[in-house]
Amino acid sequence: MKRLAFSISATLALTTSVWADGSDLLIIGNNDPGMLQRLTGTTDLESAETAFKERGAEVSLSTSADADAMRNAFRGFATGLDTTTVDIGVLLTGRFLSTIAGTYLLPDGMETPTLADVLTDGFPLDTVYAVAAEYPGQALIILGEVDGRSDLADGLSVTVPLNDIPQGVTVAIGPAGDAVRFVSRLSIATGEDVLPLARAEGLSLMGFVPRALPMFAGTDVTLPQITPDSPEDRSAEDAAAWNRAVSADTEAGYDTYLAAFPEGRFAGEARQRLATIRSEPFYREKQTETDLELSRDARREIQRDLSLLGYNTRGIDGIFGRGTRGAVTAWQNTNGLRASGYLDSDQIARLDAQAERRAAELEEEARQRQAQLERQDRTFWSETGAQGDEPGFRAYLKRFPDGIYAEEAQGRLDVIEDQRRAQAEGEDRRRWQIARETDTADSYRAYLAERPNGAFVEEARARIDYFINNSEQIALKERAQADEAALGLNAAARRLAEARLADLGLKPGAVDGTFDKDARRAIRRYQDARKLRVSGYLDQATVVRLMADTILR
Structure with missing residues (x-):
């Protein structure tokens, strides 16, 4: 299930049922006050601290928490739990990232973390699970999410897996603002059941979700009452409404379903899909491309088209990674399209047409250049190799090693060399053979040093010249x-x-x-x-x- 990344982080832990002596509350806040104001209507976390203290709770507040501060704060909270603890609750709100090893809450200021940063400095969600597992049926964990960067390093994901929740532990998950408002209401409300408040704030409930979760009971304020469902069976209507929402697959569609069935059979999944849509700014474009079911070959063809047009896809492998998405985005920007990085069928057709036209232009340029090179080639040959002597052949090959007459020139030189080899004395032939087998500038220099008047002096100098001029x-x-x-x-x-x-x-x-x-x-x-x-x-x-x-x- 896809989750959002965030720029605020706060951790609250609630303990005992009556907020009396012995109750503990932990708040870790790494938040931007301006963003907190927009999300919750309050500018800081001190108001929550004050409200809980007025209920008789022992509150510990830490803001702008780094890795050590988060761990120390949690250690103090966890060591304070004992046999007198009745209920525990933990609120984590901030930027979460998941790895193969688990999910972590990031410390304050970590904007573009690597996998190593997350593993070494992040606060592991598994640590909270381990403590909560000791209180089955009495533990409430609240996860609040805040939008943030989506360009993650390899090995990182904004997905928060919820399949490892310990038995008997209740998890409520949703946007950070909703989570903080839920806890703010808890700080002033008492009652037999806290789940209606979570649902009222739009949080999804996972793990152990009983009919009622009596926590923080008291008499000061009564929680909102839930009107029992009509005995009429609305399951068919619920399913039909859900099918319409899935068919539309839009934010408005899922909102419509939740408005009609806030406690419906698919309410949790609807909220999860809403979170996914809101976390992906180009959700519709991504889904449109997915629906095309592009084959590996079709993706390779798109990458070739982009490459022909000068957009670097970092490979033509049929896999749309960051390189290809960046190339698509650049192409869309150039063409005045919504730069989502995802393609629809019309855009693919347009891209292919542009690539075919560009290929034709490039091939015409190549034909013109080839014709020009051939004219130069023939002219140069007429002044060098066409004279039929060794200097002319060597001059031609130096200028046009792959030219029109390269095979002819090299063949004539081979004949000349064979003749010289036949005429040369034995020691000269032996030294030349050594130089040719080694075929380096140094081996030819050694030949010239030993045989300055040898039969193969010109060939040796030509090879040395080749190595000098073609070193790069x-x-x-x-x-x-x-x-x-x-x-x-x-x-x-x-x-x-x-x-x-x-x-x-x-x-x-x-x-x-x-x-x-x-x-x-x-x-x-x-x-x-x-x-x-x-x-x-x-x-x-x-x-x-x-x-x-x-x-x-």
């Missing part, structure tokens, strides 16, 4: 390899990528799912024409563009 590219290679591995592409996906590169005339070689040197060169050509990171390895941006290119063909 070489450094990025490992990261690019890791990015491609993270995509988890299977053989079918690799074949699809090769087929698309082949369709674009980029010569990836055999379409077999094996990314050999021809495929790597084709990927580099594709990336260069589209101003993507040129690595020869697939990354998320390259895959998004490849997918878009295919859609357009």
Whole structure:
């Protein structure tokens, strides 16, 4: 059940039934006076302290409580309980966050806690349960909630689980203002049954909920009497009203149901759903997207569309996490839509149309750039490699390592090298072979130092020049390899990528799912024409563009 987060925190504990000698009351207040005024009509907690003291209770008040203050205050209260205690009551109102280990009341001033902050400094609800469990049928716990931040760290939730309530313990839960008003009324009222007051303030009752819960009995003021239900069976009408409320699934719908059936069969659930709606500012938008039942593939397509339009979803995995929600929100802001972070069918259609148009624009830009690069390539070749000499081939490959004539230039150089190897004397060939096998700038420098007049001096200098001019590219290679591995592409996906590169005339070689040197060169050509990171390895941006290119063909 979804609950709200808050910015006030207060803790009250009520003990014994007649507010006489030996009664104890604990108040821990970490609240904003202005907010307390709006919620309860009072500016501080001293008025509650005074009212309880006038009833004969021993009151301990602590405000702006940090972690230690909350624990110390509760320790003092708990150690004061003894065999003379008849009834106990605890009110916790403030910001609650839940973890896998339980639910915690946050100390004053903790705005954006981490999981570690909550576990180490929060006040555990289980501690209250442990004490209350010693008084079955005589313990009342009141949980009041106040709205607060919803951008929580991993491992935290605003949900307050209510399935671990100890046997015989009654829990009343609702907004903090309602909870504080309930306790304020308790401070001046006496009677046989406190549950009507809780219901009158709109609190939901959980755990042990008897027909009556006689606590704090006395004669000063009589609690409101409940008119017995008509003997007429209204269960069918109740169910029909509930079905109408669920069908509407709006705040007004559940309010209408509660107005007609404040003690109805579904009253508790109605109040819980109201709390959920009020805690989620975009409840309707969220429900609308949920009703679409988007498949994992449909979500991936939405993420690809957003990525094409320049919105970073932090992955294309079909899971709508913070990255995707942030991207959707940014897209909605750009398009003048209600920025909820959730999509409806019309927005998905609009997003897809924009992405398809943008993909067409990007591909046209790529075609123009590719044509420009090819013109430059051919012009440069005519002045270098087309002359048919070694310097021309090397100059061309230095400028266009993946160019139109790269295979031809490299092949001609290989022939030249083979001829030199055949002509070179044995020691020169051996030293060159060592340098080639190591294939580092240092290995080629070592060759030049030992064989300054060797047959492979030009090749050695060219390789050294390559390492110097491509040091950044070489450094990025490992990261690019890791990015491609993270995509988890299977053989079918690799074949699809090769087929698309082949369709674009980029010569990836055999379409077999094996990314050999021809495929790597084709990927580099594709990336260069589209101003993507040129690595020869697939990354998320390259895959998004490849997918878009295919859609357009």
